[in-house]
Amino acid sequence: MVKSDRPRFWLMKTEPEVFSFDDLMAAPGKTTCWEGVRNYQARNMMRDDFKTGDMVLVYHSNANPPGVAGIARVVREAYPDPAALDPKSEYFDEKSKAEGKSRWVMVDIQAVSPARQVVSLDLLRSTKGLEAMQVLKKGQRLSIQPVTASEWGIVCKLLDLTAPHAANAKC
């Protein structure tokens, strides 16, 4: 078995008004498909780098406060996002329709544990060791971002997970 250098930790943004971590907890099997990513860089990361078992920080953007609401794991690797072909979907994509197939992909993620309290952007910003996190950078709009193992460890402590047993292996 060759040791891989690929990131094993990710951050995924969602607007809680659209789909919150609570919604994920309430979903069947605490699992959902992560539809609607319409940015090539983000798509490529999901398509090429996301592996089953990778861990995810679920980040609430456009929220009060914005911050990490919980952790999840990747339970299904990239497959075509059918919403791109559905004219009634807000994620419909004219070009995919013209090509006859979705040019976008999604993965499935499953909730692992909510944060006891949302770890706000402010807190992330003021925590030593997280200075290089992409989400802290001004103008960083990517909805999918790699997270280093060290950052993951630090954020997990801040999250004070309510289901520590579930995260033991990775935290």
Next chain:
DNA sequence: GCCAACGTTGGC
């Protein structure tokens, strides 16, 4: 609602 930052589009 403002607006800075960044991605995408399309004329050339």
Next chain:
DNA sequence: GCCAACGTTGGC
């Protein structure tokens, strides 16, 4: 391939 115009993101 340049780059201006436009659209979107997302904190504030």
